[in-house]
Amino acid sequence: GTLGTHEAETTKLWVFESTPTMSSYLTAICAGPYAEWHTEYANEDGRTVPMAMYCRQALAEAFAKDVDYLFDITKKGFAFYAKTWGVPYPYAKYDQIYVPEYNAGAMENIGMVTIRDQYVFESKVTDAYAERRVVTVLHELAHMWFGDYVTMKWWNDLWLNESFAEFTSTLATAEATEWKDAWATFSSGEKSWALRQDQLSTTHPIVAPINDLNDTYVNFDGITYAKGASVLKQLVFYVGREKFFKGINNYLNKHAYSNATLADLLAELELTSGRDLKAWSAQWLEQSGINTIATEVEENEDGTIRQLALRQSASAEHPVLRAHRLAVGFYNEDPETGKIVRTDQFELDVDGELTIVEAAAGKARPALILVNDDDLTYTKLRFDEKSLKFAAENLYRFDDALARSVIWLAFWDMTRDGELPAKRFIETSLAALATEHESTTFRYALAQISTTAWHYAAPADRAEVVEHVAAELFKLSQAAEAGSDEQFQLITAYLGYGEPGDAAFEANAKGLLDGSVKLDGLEIDNNFRWTIINALSAINAIGQSDIDAELAKRETTENREFALGARAVAGTAEAKEWAWNEALHNDELTNMQLESVARGFASTPRVDLAEPYAAKYFEVADWIWQNKTFHMAEALLEGLYPSYADPATLVDLGDAWLASHADADNALQRIVRGNVESSHRTLKVRDFNASL
Structure with a gap:
């Protein structure tokens, strides 16, 4: 159309050729003054496939450094999938567009994948996150065949799209990129997620019944993605890799540009492998729980x-x-x-x-x-006594990243089941961090140490345990290789252990900011500055005016989110009240800003600040569910849960809420139940550690 007073504008008519037959949920239109980059791929069927990448202009300078690398990863994926499944990329083009305010990781729209633009890196990120971006790119690419070229008939088979993309993107990452230890990443990251979700009362079979729209939302979870992908890995081993991919090739060719079911897939795999998959499917896909x-x-x-x-x-x-x-x-x-x-x-x-x-x-x-x-x-897994003792003392000496990850995850599982003492898990893990180089295993171990120290240790020991962990992390970060991923992760983790009045912590954090405390090779870039500011705000060592001054230096979309989070994390009752009201009632906040405020609210590790919100949380849960969209409600109900309050209080209030909400929406019950059960677990594990 013409644009009013802009006389120079002329009408343009765009004519697009018809698309191939496609499922309606895979369409997308993106418009905006995006920065763009182009290349092409010599497709295995002789066609030339144009490829493009796009991002916001504000991120273009940072993204330009990564574009060639990401094109290269994409092309490696094209080649790997064409070879592995025997079907060349089927569509006319392949664009990847990094978009703001995206509530998922990415979406497999045909020929134009949308990806959250947190994956455009302006500052240093962990190798774990850089690898996650590679897996995400290859995950969405896998969907072009599995999910797009052949689409599941109904949402009850949704898991298959996601599990398959998650499994094959890990396979492609391990075998076609420089991230050779992707299966260790999968064990530490995906499987720990599945393990957690599968041991809640809200777990469900991988093939989940879908009764209403909210069921499709809540089933995009650790069972659908992580357990499903783990079970597919098992299926490949059960039927044999070659036979598995032969079956996939037959399935894709038979159902091209149409719908299929789980039964269609299993039928092809039975034909190529000779294994009876009906019994297998009944055990693994139609029954909940973990052995x-x-x-x-x-x-x-x-x-x-x-x-x-x-x-x-x-x-x-x-x-x-x-x-x-x-x-x-x-x-x-x-x-x-x-x-x-x-x-x-x-x-x-x-x-x-x-x-x-x-x-x-x-x-x-x-x-x-x-x-x-x-x-x-x-x-x-549960080890025999001699193996357990040996592994606990020698985890750091294991040569293979995957073996370390499998053992570490078993130790973590025993810790959260109240079978391995919290202090033992922490000591074994700290020793292993001194030599661990697989970034995702490293990242998860740090998170698990944190949960163990703050939540699982006996209350009488907690202050001492937290202090010990903080001191060890600081020592490890000083000993780590200059400029390394380990150094970056260790110092970032250390900054999560501040307590008000801890003069040494405050001096270290302020020193990092003003340059008087130096770690060789550690760059204090934009995001890391905000990590430090966050840490100082949490112990009330800086105030709101300092946060405002920091934001004024460089006001970007991302820094506005950081500033909101830093304000919310402050260790005062006023800051908590502000954050709580802001998260619930400020409709001006974007999704990302809302998440930032909720995260800051809940992540100050102090019982006194969290305690008043235990009752408030259960009072406001229904209102949130009725007044917010699903994604916002989920972000609030997950994000605002005051997990640092006394777990006994949370358990009493939570059980009472659940008892009075037997008729509430399934999706709402599931979110709240997951939180309450984590408090039950905390209480149980804490009692175990107190009894030692």
Whole structure:
């Protein structure tokens, strides 16, 4: 159309060619003065596929540095998927557009993927986050085939799109990019998410019933993505990789540009593999919950193994035992290097309650017996006593990133089940952080140490434990390689341990800001400045005027979010009241600003500040659900939960709320229930640690 007074404007008519047959939810239109970059790909079917990337002009300078790299990752993905599935990229172009205020990670619109622009890096980020961006790019690309070229018939099979994209993007990352340890990333990041969600009462089968619109929302969760992808990894091992991908090729060709179901996929995999997948599907996809596999060892007089048995159990709520195809690894010290390395491995099918590992009989007992070596199945692990003791003392010496991740995740699971003392988990983890280089494992270990110190340690010990962890993290950050990812993660984590009146902490944080405390190679860039300001605000070492002055230096979209968060995190009752009201009632806040305020509100680790909001949270939950859109309600109900309040209070109030809300929307109940159950767990684990 013409634009009023702008006489120079002329009418333009754009004619687009018809698209191939596509599912209606995969369309998108993006408009704006985006900065743009272009390249092309020589597609495996002989066509030339144009590719483009776009971002906001304000981010163009930063993004320009990464564009060639991201095009390269995309092209590696094109080649890997075309080869692995035997189907070349099917569409006419491939654009990736980094958009602001995006409430998901990214979306697989055909030919034009939208990606949250937090993935445009203006400041240093962890390697874990940089790798996550690569996995995200390859995840959305995988959807072009799986989800777009063939689309599920109904939302109950939604998990398959997501699990498949999550599994194959990890595979592509590990095998086609420089991030070779992507399966360790998957174990530490995805599986820990699945483990947490699968042990809540709100867990559901991977193939979840979809009764209403909200069910589709809440099922975009750790079961759909992370457990589903873990189970697909197990399926690939169960049927064999070559046979699996042959089945995928047949499935894609048979159902191109149309809809399919889980049954269609399993039928193809049964044909290529000869395995009965109906029984497999019934156990793994249609039943909730996670199994535990415990190791039982009997020794002969001479220290060789008389019998190695694997005992499988299930929870009372979900009493299903599953068939697992897995590997058992033997680990010993390598006398040359002093590293702990794998010296033997056995593959077998584990089924039912008791499975004997026949191949192990008569062999010398190793220092560690690792069930689920290579992380091929989805299960909780419990070690035999000797293996547990050895691994707890020697985790840092294990050579293989994936083995470390599997052991670490088992230790974390035991810690949150109240079976491994909090102090032991912390000591083992701190020792391993001194030598760990897999960034995602590093990131999750830091988060787990934090939860353990602040929430799981015995209340009488907490102050001492927190102080000890903070001191060790600072020491580790000083010892870390200059400018390294580990240094960056350690000092960032250290800045989360401030307490009001801690003069040494305040001096360190202020020193980092003014340059009087230096870590070689650590750049105090924009985002890291805000990390420090946040830490100082939390202990009331700077005020609102300082935050305002910092924002005035460089007022960007991102820095406005940081400033709101820094104000909300301040360690005063007034700041909490401001943040609470702002999050609930300021409709001017964008999604990202709202999340920033809620995060700041809830992340000050002080019982006295959180306690008054325990009752308020349960009073306002219904109002939030009725008055906010699903995504905003979820952000508020998850973000404002005052988890630093006394868990006994939260449990009493929470149980009462749940008892009186039996008829509330399923999605609302699930969000609140997840929070309340985490408080139940905190109470239980804290009592365990207090009893030691």
